[in-house]
Amino acid sequence: MKRNFLRTGFILFSTLFFTCRQPASKSNLTAAFKPDQVEQNPSSKVLSPEESMKTMHLPEGYHLQLVASEPMIQEPVAIVWDGNGRMYVAEMRSYMQDINGTGERFPTCRISRLEDTDGDGKMDKSTIFIDKLVLPRMMLTLDDRLIVNETYTYNLHSYRDTNGDGIADEKKLVFKNDAEDKANLEHQRSGLIWNTDNWIYTTTSPARYRYTNGMLEVDSLADAGGQWGLTHDDYGRLFFSSAGGETPALDFQQNPIYGRLDLKDQRIDDFDIVYPIIATPDVEGGKKRLKTDSTLNHFTASCGQTVYRGDKLPADLKGDLLICEPVGRLIRRAKVLNQEGKTVLKNAYDKSEFIASTDMNFRPVNMDTGPDGNLYIVDMYHGIIQEGNWTKPGSYLRPQILRKNLDKNINRGRIYRLVHDDFKPGEKPDLLDASSEKLISYLSHPNGWWRDNAQKLLVVRNDKTIVPELEDLALGKRSFWQKLAFWKSKPAPIAKVHALWTLEGLKSINENILISALKDTDPQVRKTAVKISEMYLKKKEAPILSSLEPLKNDLNADVKIQLAASLRYSKNDKARAILKELIDRNNSNELLFVTASRSLNEADPEMQDLLLKTAKMRGDDKELVFAGAAIFRQFCSICHGLDGKGLPSEVAPPLAGSPRVNGNKNVLISIILNGLTGPVNNKNYSGTMVALGNNDDEYIASVASFIRTGLGNQGGLIQDRDVEKVRKRVGGRETPWTLDELKQLHQ
Structure with missing residues (x-):
């Protein structure tokens, strides 16, 4: 929800400047395909991989190449690579084998290990790495170990092949929680990605993990969202999605350790509308989810998103967010824009998609950047994409599936890689066998896959002998290996970021x-340093505050927003003073204002009650309350007191426990809009309540919501629409209310 405020005039006029995080030259941005017509009556006939690729429309210059298909793999849902480039494929072989989902929980699934031995890009060697699994859904490679989670469980095991036959013969429990996850298959966790900050994240579960001495230690989060799919960009920004909520991307404004925060206009220009080239009879939402041409009109199965971070596709694709939409048989390409620190998504094309197919069985469910620098696409190639809970007798989907015989299309699956005309194969990775010194050089690699895995391996090895070299890299000095590396003559900022986080992961940062x-x-290096400094801010004495304080005047909004978030961990008076300055000086920056306000409030022991009350609120409702808290502390508390109990000078009546606050919400809205005069509870006060009606509905709703939620009150939230209704009812009134008038108005 968008919250706009201005400190002195109570009105905010935001000036937004768009700058791409990854600038793309217009001349280089490949135009989207423009299909002549939509396939109105598509066939559900199973096509070979070669035939299916012919149905896929891509921008000029892009091509798909087959990496693997049935019978080598079946029902693939996720892929990862180890440090030497071997691919692990999670295969949900029991998923919707008929329209009733019969046998879905049987241990008939597996994880296969695939290898390309001749370097042509196509897998030619496979082994069943782990067999007899129940719907494997999460994988993470460490060194030569693979961490796996099965559906309906919370336990995490590591698997290893100790004799070189390609089959795991060692299984160890690395995180234990024997409770059963009883949620529907579609609503359970996914992800398990090692982020740049060395934490391992998943979706839906309010927890993250840290690898320590062969085990995973858990850390709680305030909240967690998302569904199937999780990705991060070069600097650790996480992107979630929610098919159930028909939300293609969310929770990307800040790390979930700070709580969930979504802004109303973070997806712009009708971003949620999709443009398939095939009629879509099998959509769970029914006819309301179809355009007049029978194509899907809105994201409904968004999943498997990734940020392209490779080096073998056109530069204008780098940093873009790609989102699978298997019901629409398409893949969205989104430009990730920066509006003064606020992340905003925009479709890269005008009313068109990056990839779209007329093959009814094309079901892209996951993507990732590969070791070779290209984009890999996991196509489940399955007739039914909706879990059995939504295909029962009487459902909208069931007759659509039976009419098209989609329930018969099982036991297949394809993995493609997206290449470009000027593609040249990159080097084969050898990270598992590389020395720690050589891994440091890979922290400068142009392909994010190499950088991520080099950092992860250095942390997993816990080799502290290379700390001096990492420190040199963080400070911009070149190591021996860096001087030999072909891709950079000197450390790039991204290499410094990885060096800092690797030092943090080795517990060797200072x-x-x-x-x-x-x-x-x-600025990204500065931002990283601010984030890591939180470990020092948590201490009672925090000398590093003196070095952080100048950043309150940083010219880069991202740095100031990170500073505002990180200062939440300090109880020092100086930290609170910095936060107040950030609020005072930057109230035209929506995200910075909200972040600093939350940090100031959450660091304040007086706000603990509010924290408890808002803990289970949705992200936009929590934002509403804390934005109102910031305004109240700045302005309303001058007359009503910080605790809402009034001041000794009796300028204004107390708000804590007031029946006008906890009762009919329209009364409080009216008072804020037009002011209040006359005696209150048979008592005259020296001040007159100032009318705030010149502010927009969002502003009024936020202040009213804080007053009714905080200060010991139990009134509940007030939304923008509530304010709008009262504003229309009172018309153009310009004079303050009396209590008698309010009583008559809102009987």
């Missing part, structure tokens, strides 16, 4: 390194 990084010329 304040001197961070202080130097806080002065770096690159």
Whole structure:
């Protein structure tokens, strides 16, 4: 929900400047395909991989190549690679084998390990790495170990092949929680990705993990969202999606450790509308989800998203978010834009998609950047994509599926890689066999896959002998391997970021390194140093605050927003003073204002009650309350007191426990809009309640919601629409209310 405020005039006029996080030259941005017509009566006939690829429309210059298909793999849903480029494929072989989902929980699924031995890009060697699994849904490679989670469980096991036959013969429990996850298959966790900050994240579960001494330690999050799919960009920004909520991307404004925060206009220009080239009879939403040409009109199965971070496709694709939509048989390409620190998504094309197919069985469910720098697409190639809970007798889907015989299309699956005309194969990875010193050089690699895996392996190895070299890299000095590396003559900012996080992962970071990084010329390096400094901010004495304080005037909004979030961990008076300055000076920046306000409030022991009350609220409702809290503390508390109990000077009546606050919400809205005069509870006060009606509905709703939720009150939230109704009812009134008038108005 968008919250706009201005400190002195109570009105905000936001000036938004768009800058791409990954600038793309217009001349280089490949035009979207423009199909002549929609396939109105598509066939459900099973096509060979070669035939299916002919049905897929891509921008000029892009091509798909087959990597693997049935019978080598069946019902693939996720892929990962180990450090030497071997691919692991999670196969849900029991998923919707008939329209009733019969046998779905049988242990008939597996994870296969695939290899390309001749370097042509197509897998030619496969082994069943793990067999007899129940719907494997999450995988993470460490070194030569693979961590796996099965559906309906919380336990995580690591698997290893100790004798080189390609079959796992070692199984160890690395996280134990024997409770059964009873949620529907579609509503359980996914992800298990090692993020840039060395934490391992999943969706839906309010927890993240840290690899320590062969085990995974859990850390709680305030909240967690998403559904099937999780990805991050070069700097660790996470992108979730929610098919159930028909939301293609969410929770990407800040790391979930700070709580969920979604903004009303973070997806722009009708982003949620999709443009398939095939009629879509099998959509769970029914006819309301169809356009007049019978194609899907809105995201409904968004999943498997990834940020392209490779080096073998056109540069204008790098940093873009790609989202699977298997019901629409398409893949969306989104530009990730930066509006003064706020992340905004925009369809890269005008009323068109990056990839779209007329093959009814094309079901893209996952994507990732590969070791070779290309984009890999997991096509489940399955007739039914909706779980059996939504295909029961009497459902909308069941007759559609039976009419098209989609229930017969099972036991297949394809993995493609997306290449471009000027594609040249990259080097084969050898990270598992590389020395730690060589891994450091890969922190500068142009392909994010190499950088991520080099950092992960260095942390997993816990080799602290290379700390001096990492410190040199973080400070911008070149190591021996870096001087030999072909891709960079000197460390790029991204290499410094990885060096800092690798030091953090090895528990070898120090304040001197961070202080130097806080002065770096690159804002992402400064931002990283601010984030890592949280470990020092949590201490009672925090000398690093003196080095952080100048960043309140940083020219980059991302740095200031991170500073506002990180200062939440400090109880120091100086930290609170910095937050107040950030609020005062930056109230035209929506995200910075909200972040700083939350940090100031959450660091304040007086706000603990509010934290408890808002803990289970949706992200936009929580934002509403905390934005109102910031306004109240700045302005309303001058007359009503910080605790809402009034001041000794008796300028204004108390708000805590007031029947006008906890009762009919329209009364409080009216008072805020037009003011209040006359005696209150048979008592005259020296001040007159100032009318705030010149502010927009969002502003009024936020202040009213805080007053009714905080200060010991139990009134509940007030939304924009509530304010709009009262505003229409009172018309153009310009004078303050009396209590008698309010009583008559809102009987």
